[in-house]
Amino acid sequence: MSKVEEFEELRPLLFSIAYRILGSVGEAEDAVQETWLRFDGSTTRPASAKAYLSAAVTRIAIDVLRSARVRREQYVGPWFPEPLLNDPYQDPARAAELAESVSMAALVLLERLSPLERAVFVLRDVFGFEFDEVAEAVERSQAACRQLLVRARRHMRAGQPRFAAARDERERLASRFFDALSEGNVAGLRELLSAEVSMIGDSGGHGPQLSKPLAGPDNVTRVLAMAFPRMAKIGVTYVTYEINSRPGAVFRDRDGKVVHTLGLDVVDGRIQMIRLVVNPEKLRHLGPTADIWAIDHATRHAHRLPRSPE
Template sequence: MTHARNRPGDSEAFEELRPLMFSIAYRMLASVAEAEDVVQEAFVRHQQALEQGVDIASPKAYLSAVVARLSIDLLRSAVKRRETYVGQWLPEPLLTDAEADPQVQAEQADSLSMAFLLVLERLNPVERAVFLLHDVFSYEYDEIATIVGKSETNCRQLAARARRHVKAEKPRFEASAEQRDALAGRFFAAFTQGDVEGLIGMLAADVVAYGDGGGKAPQWSMPVVGADRVARLFVGMSRDITKYGITVEPHEVNGQPGAILRMADGQLVNVFVLDIIDGVVQTVRSVINPDKLRHLGAVADVRAIRSRNKAQNDS
């Protein structure tokens, strides 16, 4: 076997494969931080194997196997954590703006949406891996069988079962990105201005707003349902925007229109993501749990800010 520590082209190959490995890990785990950790560990193991003289014919196959197996193990350990999670659990938001550092391939954007990732939560970890590797990343069943340690026939069965679950619940979105983004722009403008009637006109009658604070930041304890209730919820938040000098930055988040809210000093408050269907906002998701925002930058302590403000008003 050839010692391959300094084999020409290794570092370039790693950088070429990193976005694909991250894409697999993020869709498996719905966590940016955990996905980055898994990818880094996979590359460390690959390098260690090379230094030990292991002949790795395909870095892609080796890294895919390590990423998938580590992700499966992490998902299994996450089940209990999510059962005891305070309030609504949502995936960590991933910025997918065209100008942002691309972590994913554009043609796979639909499989990045929060709605889609939440559907994947219904699958067990191995089903999730098999489905993603085959249906999203186009791996062959013989490759997948080696990766997950199952027979090829079993992998086909797992994929078929997962596909049925996903097909039954797979979200659909506005076909025209231009119309979708235009509506999102009007929505966030009406939100900033506290325009209740304008908001109601852009919301589906049965719109649902979900919030994820994880018990670490103030958030809605239950989903808010209905156009009137959601519109008035956002009008209430618009008062905080004015009071605290918060800015609303439009962004593409998980392949869908969204926004980052920031304090005047640039610290993040939360991230919004919209599902737009048939020309109206069908779902709003807000992630304010600071643990899920730190990969995007410094996060404001909203609870402390509100406490200080209350103390000042009471004094």
């Protein structure tokens, strides 16, 4: 097998590792490309291409994450990872770990870990690498890696919901939610929301955002029932997707340009959180992005538009 063939076979795994460490599609793709350049430029062939390339992409991702720390600490408003529609790496034996670890909720928790804790957790608990491989990748002793993993697991467990819904339950609830949203069914929306529901938007200062997270079913329902019919009036439509292994949708303007994504977290039979990614810099991998300020302006005035004749 040639170097190119070996690399392409492992590319999905490398991207999935980098994305979970970085929370960015663009940065993960860049890390994978840099890994290829190092592999292609090496004069020797490693005994295990998987071990070599996984270690290389992990180290590159750690370096990127460290350099991005200051930028992320200065990020305007709530930070969410870039939405991922399709995780290219699949392993039936670790399907549950892969799906859970790529969720928005899990990636937000991972963001609170140190770069080394994050890398060790991803390699060991998500992808099942042995401790000697993890230690080689992060250039630490196995004992140090075990301690890093203990701390990472503790932080992750503390932030995870106790009664997360199964996939079929999430899909049923999401179907009802989007039906109610399309119909402007206020009562239908209200009954799907948890008493602790919140709605949070990530614009990074590059677009309009909620002045603060909305909390409570009444507030969230009121904004949903007001905003989305107005968006529909100016030609904004949506297509449902599984986003980061959870139900969601991509909203586009009348020209097909991306406006934002919406994702749902379902816990204990109700929608507990609605996450909006509005920052156009986080949406470019989904296609051309809309002028979000123009969309916002038009939406605010949509209620003044006359109804179309039936």
